[in-house]
Amino acid sequence: MKKKIFVTRKLLKENEEKLQSLFEVILNPKDKIYSPNEIIEGSQKCDGILSSVTDPINAETISKFSSSIKIIANGAVGYGNIDLQAARDRNIAVTNTPDVLTDATADISILLLLGASRKAHEGRLAAEKQQWIWSWDFLLGKQMSNRKLGILGMGRIGRAVAKRAKGFGMEIHYHNRSRLNKELEQGAVFHENIEDLFKQSEFLSINCPATPETVKIINRKNLAYLPPKCVVGNAARGDIVDDEAMVEALKKGKVFAYGLDVYNGEPKIHPEYLKLKNIFLLPHIGSATKRTRWDMAFRATKNLEMFFKGEKPQDLVN
Ligand code: GLV
Numbered sequence: 001m002k003k004k005i006f007v008t009r010k011l012l013k014e015n016e017e018k019l020q021s022l023f024e025v026i027l028n029p030k031d032k033i034y035s036p037n038e039i040i041e042g043s044q045k046c047d048g049i050l051s052s053v054t055d056p057i058n059a060e061t062i063s064k065f066s067s068s069i070k071i072i073a074n075g076a077v078g079y080g081n082i083d084l085q086a087a088r089d090r091n092i093a094v095t096n097t098p099d100v101l102t103d104a105t106a107d108i109s110i111l112l113l114l115g116a117s118r119k120a121h122e123g124r125l126a127a128e129k130q131q132w133i134w135s136w137d138f139l140l141g142k143q144m145s146n147r148k149l150g151i152l153g154m155g156r157i158g159r160a161v162a163k164r165a166k167g168f169g170m171e172i173h174y175h176n177r178s179r180l181n182k183e184l185e186q187g188a189v190f191h192e193n194i195e196d197l198f199k200q201s202e203f204l205s206i207n208c209p210a211t212p213e214t215v216k217i218i219n220r221k222n223l224a225y226l227p228p229k230c231v232v233g234n235a236a237r238g239d240i241v242d243d244e245a246m247v248e249a250l251k252k253g254k255v256f257a258y259g260l261d262v263y264n265g266e267p268k269i270h271p272e273y274l275k276l277k278n279i280f281l282l283p284h285i286g287s288a289t290k291r292t293r294w295d296m297a298f299r300a301t302k303n304l305e306m307f308f309k310g311e312k313p314q315d316l317v318n
Helices: 013-022 036-042 059-063 084-089 102-117 120-128 156-166 194-200 243-252 271-275 290-308
Strands: 004-007 024-026 048-051 071-074 093-095 148-152 171-175 203-206 230-234 255-260 279-281
Touching: 004 013, 013 024, 013 290, 036 059, 048 290, 059 084, 071 290, 084 093, 093 290, 102 120, 102 156, 102 203, 102 230, 102 255, 102 279, 102 290, 120 279, 148 156, 148 194, 156 171, 156 203, 171 194, 243 255, 243 271, 271 279
Parallel strands: 004 024, 004 048, 048 071, 071 093, 148 171, 148 203, 203 230, 230 255, 255 279
Antiparallel strands: none
16 A cells, blocks of 8 residues: 655645655645644644655654654755654654755855845846946945855855855865865865854855754854955855844944845844845745756655665665
8 A cells, every 4th residue: 555645845746746656645736834733634644744944843743743654754955944853752754855956055055155245136226226327336246256265064065165166266164063084175174163264254155054053153253253344155044143143243344245045934034134235135045946856856755765665765864
C-alpha cells in the first residue's frame, strides 16, 4: 500500500506529479498558508509531511502530530522552522534539501550586495518617478572591486558566494564554526571569531544557518566592529540580525547599505526598513528559479522515497 504524504504548500506541477506517482498525496491546490492546527489536522492519517520554510513546526505542533507521522521532509536547505529535538523525541526523521539551491542562493547573495552598494532601490524610485537626470554625483554607490568581503558561514552557499565575489576582484575573509581545509578555503582568510572577521569586512555577506548560536548575532556589539560604511547582505535568515541595531547602524551611516532577502517574522518586514533609502529588499527569492525549485522538491521527494524504502535518506538532519 502506498504511503500517504501531506504536502503543506502547492508545488510545481511536475513535482506534484512525481509525488503522486510514488505516494498517496494530500495536496494544497489553493496554496493556503496553513496554521499549525491545520497541519496537525490535515496530516492525521498520513505517514509523512513535505513541509516548506513557511511552516513553523515547533515542539508543541510536533507533540500533537499523529503517531503515524514518521518523517518531515522540509523543502529547504534551512530547517530552523522545525524543532529538531522535539522531532527526535518522537522518533520523527527530518530531512532538508542541500546542494540544489547553492548556486541560486549565492547569486542572490551577490545581487543583495550589488543592489545595496549601487543604490538599486533609490535608482528604481528615481527612474519610476521620472525624476532624474544624469549627473556626475547622482546616486554614487560603493564599488565592490578590490574590497574585502567577509563571509559569515562558509558552508556550500558561503563558498559559492566567495567564488563569485572573486570574479569582482574581492579579497575573501570568513568565519565559520570550524576552519575549512585548504582545498575548500581556496585562499580565503579564516578568522577565529566574529570580531576579527567584522573588522576586516568592507562588505559582509551573511550565509550561516539560523541556530540558537547565530540568532541576533548581527547585533549592536558586533556591528560596531565593522569598518565605517560597510555594506551588508543577508540571504540566510532574518532572525540572525537584530533589526533595531541594524536600523540604527543604517541611520548613522555605520552601515552604508543593507540588502536582504529574509526577515524576522516573514512575510512581515520591519517598518523602518521600508522607510530607509539605503536598503535593498527582496521577498525571500533566494532559491526562486524554476530549475532550483524543481530540484528542491524532487530532492525532498527522494528523501521520502528512501525513507519509506527503509534506507537512510540522503539528507537526514536529525
Ligand atoms: C530557503 O530559504 C531555504 O532554506 O531553502
